[in-house]
Amino acid sequence: xxxxxxxxxxxxxxxxxxxxxxxxxxxxTSGRLARFGLSQSDVDAxxxxxxxxGCGADRISDAACGVPTTVVGRxxxxxxxxxxxxxxxxxxxxxxxxxxxxxxxxxxxxxxxTPGRILxxxxxxxxxxxxxxxxxxxxxxxxxxx
Numbered sequence: 001x002x003x004x005x006x007x008x009x010x011x012x013x014x015x016x017x018x019x020x021x022x023x024x025x026x027x028x029t030s031g032r033l034a035r036f037g038l039s040q041s042d043v044d045a046x047x048x049x050x051x052x053x054g055c056g057a058d059r060i061s062d063a064a065c066g067v068p069t070t071v072v073g074r075x076x077x078x079x080x081x082x083x084x085x086x087x088x089x090x091x092x093x094x095x096x097x098x099x100x101x102x103x104x105x106x107x108x109x110x111x112x113x114t115p116g117r118i119l120x121x122x123x124x125x126x127x128x129x130x131x132x133x134x135x136x137x138x139x140x141x142x143x144x145x146x
Contacts, residue, residue, distance in 0.1 A: 048074060049096030060132070061097035063125045069134075071100060072120045078113055093119060100125065101133040118142035 073095035123137035
């Protein structure tokens with residue numbers, strides 16, 4: 001067998017083994033939860049929430065308005081807000097417990113802010129037009145594949 005066959009490029013045997021083990025645990029967990037009548041989206045939300053709790057961040061559903069908060073989640077959508085003279089990128093962050101709209105004023109695009117990306121945001125949540133938001137948060141992008 002050629003060198004590297006059967007492994008992902010750039011990953012060591014240890015990396016692929018750990019990834020395989022995580023996938024196996026998640027598959028078993030998904031199977032158990034599915035037996036309880038949960039939908040795939042419920043299973044995905046539970047897995048994402050477990051990851052968020054594991055890293056010590058606040059749940060979006062528990063984030064209090066006006067209080068400095070750190071949240072972690074997956075970006076569901078990223079849009080340019082067209083309804084204003086001031087450009088703004090809006091990104092919906094989901095952590096398995098709720099949504100938080102991240103608003104980046106004065107921006108038309110932000111490299112790395114793409115749907116599906118895991119992101120950590122630091123700021124003060126507010127409710128704007130009935131939507132929980134965080135305006136111009138400090139953020140960190142997780143490495144692709146984490």
